[in-house]
Amino acid sequence: MANADKKFVEQITPMDQDFARWYTDIVKKADLIDYSSVKGCMIIRPYGYAIWENIQKILDARFKETGHENVYMPMFIPEGLLNKEKDHVQGFAPEVAWVTMGGSEQLSERLCVRPTSETLFCEHYANIIRSYRDLPKLYNQWCSVVRWEKTTRPFLRSREFLWQEGHTMHATAEDAQEETLRMLNIYADFFEKDLGMPVIRGRKTEKEKFAGAEATYTVEALMHDGKALQGGTSHYFGNGFAKAFGIQYLDRDNQLKYCYQTSWGVSTRIIGGIIMTHGDDSGLVLPPSVAPIQVVIIPVQMHKEGVLEAAEALRARLAKFCRVKLDDSENSPGWKFSEYEMKGVPLRLEIGPRDIENGQCVLVRRDNREKIFVKQDELETVIPETMEALTRALYDKALENRERRTYEAHDLDTLKEIAATKSGYIKAMWCGDLACEEKLKEEADVSSRCIPFGQAPIGDRCVCCGKPADKLVFWGKAY
């Protein structure tokens, strides 16, 4: 009977052979997503959605700790409202989905499905902000947004995706700038400490900034294959939208003043980033903070007397401090090992007759497959410690990958050669001219990823035109 008709844990494409196929294999085989007849959109399956729920739980708590409140705005934006801020509409109009009919009636004004909600928040803020006492307003929204992408990939680029978008209003430019960086740092900490993903914090160039923003800040992560992923962004708007939407407050000095604004967001892309940072040829590797199952218990020789009972007793104990699953199905231990490796479960706990005799069990780490024999009465301390160590190890490994893949270029030819033969970040000085940025894109197929904080210039001439340059920029190819 056993596993004859149970699906065999299939091999996935090795990552060094074809990284894109390796990625697609994982999202399917780890049961993260499925496709449907809705082109360019994905179904997020229970295992994938549980990762997102854990991401939400952590971030939502941090947003609330820092005074933010959740709201829900309509998913539609009337065309006239979207048009109110010129740079913004130019950036987004080409990629929105338009609702033109309601029931059998043609709408008198088209509605776009929100690609982002600045315009809706601004209209609302204009309604509810009167006095300096109403400021700051710190709102956030968890929702889905739509951008009509031509080519799509699960989690990374999808016509619909889930995200959170914070939108805040402040009395002064300083307050808004401080908020912009506060939220960027919350993202950076989340990536580094919770997800074990080192990020570079920096500012986007004018070309790469958000449509309508004065400044866009980003946390950039480097994937295993050397391509960059924008992990999260935080935008400072000045009072541009406030002027377009008439968002004013009466200050202490009895003057009407415009508000200053921020917005910031992360999305289900994060899940793609986790896969491509930590995954290996056996499948997904999840950081414990967001893993739907942190520890899987696999009984060995489970039909021997006392094994299942001992395994269940351990499960009940572990459930008090971690997300644990006992797999007591009839599949073989070997099949189970592969299955939970594919699913990236951080820790596997094996228990068999011999272990029971010795009052111990075997703990196996997903990342390096290290086996630890643990006294059963020490699990309460060993498991949390091992999870922390695992997250740190993920971070170190990803950092090592990034450092190994970070190059420097001082002239265009070198930059082009690196771009053509290596994959990773290229550090190079830039004069600040759009023309140079565009030339690098055209000739080397790299984009500016960010102008990192804590600038440590590596020269004083632009890598492209040779003119004086004071900006160090990380260039690269990106998802």
Add this chain to the structure above:
Amino acid sequence: MANADKKFVEQITPMDQDFARWYTDIVKKADLIDYSSVKGCMIIRPYGYAIWENIQKILDARFKETGHENVYMPMFIPEGLLNKEKDHVQGFAPEVAWVTMGGSEQLSERLCVRPTSETLFCEHYANIIRSYRDLPKLYNQWCSVVRWEKTTRPFLRSREFLWQEGHTMHATAEDAQEETLRMLNIYADFFEKDLGMPVIRGRKTEKEKFAGAEATYTVEALMHDGKALQGGTSHYFGNGFAKAFGIQYLDRDNQLKYCYQTSWGVSTRIIGGIIMTHGDDSGLVLPPSVAPIQVVIIPVQMHKEGVLEAAEALRARLAKFCRVKLDDSENSPGWKFSEYEMKGVPLRLEIGPRDIENGQCVLVRRDNREKIFVKQDELETVIPETMEALTRALYDKALENRERRTYEAHDLDTLKEIAATKSGYIKAMWCGDLACEEKLKEEADVSSRCIPFGQAPIGDRCVCCGKPADKLVFWGKAY
């Protein structure tokens, strides 16, 4: 300085004078919603959204306890997919919003914004269900849906609303029927025990059932004004959709069989139901289970020595076991009392110099304004007890209202007269004919609310046609 420029807590329209205006006043004045230029949609403001988050937290935990998993499906449904089940599309097509353009391109196939997701779930289930081992599949989704309503009211009928939709697949009709009722009972318990809203559990008539379902079950609540509100529904589909979508599994006996299906949902309507069941002329009255603030602490003579410190110490203590807020703003206690009554905060805790001397404080219930002097060291027991008592009192009061407003009719003239002069449920026997149901709608303007479980017939003749009848039906006007 004080409150001169702080908004005055305005009076709302008394409910007996104009219930509809009273309702609209509350949703605005309690800061639950705001309007925008998106016609027929609402902005759910932080205080309103926090109620929804609490509803989600409670229900999501119960869904997970009963083995359900969350997923996320695309928000669009291609027209061809929607058309696959005939009854279903006939029910929904007239009220959907259609996306016809992506960016600047006309789509080759229109996409509707999901009004409900049976079709998407079915397509997915057809992909992933192979064997009896895959069953049951118990999925749920939290999302927003769109129905192009002509007339809208906040929470009650809105073009977009938030909900959860459970969609499950089972091996047998019995399993699916059991699930349908299990979820109906989870809803009923939530309404009665958590929200203090008595409901009638029953079955919908053929006319009122969900488009494509074999049977729809409902929990019906009666509002303060005597109109009914459908609180939640649970549908049994048989294997109709499974046949349309080819959802089959290989059973133990090696036969391919069709799956049996359910779906069930509740929405942000619940918030409208809470308002109209418990609210009064001072504003909202929230059951503690979902109240964003369960206890508000209001210091009296707060600039006297030690008052603010004592209030803050209480806040810190209460924060360990309930959602508490200390309002130490410069507004007067009287203003604060009105403000938190408007917002429906279940308990108000007052503390002043005299109370501190006596080691006590004053606890005031929002529902009946009962004042209790409580020893400070008993708050840990008194507050949870008082919250429970408050929920029970809300339930009793709502039940009393329902009983007072439940009438019986044995002939058409009586029914018409009751419908014309009273507001509430009318119990009457029905033969089961659609014609009679339609006649009651036309002549008395009442619809069948449900055929309650635990039938206790009050006669044996149809109230409309006088023919033999064995079904007791609750009739009424509904939101």
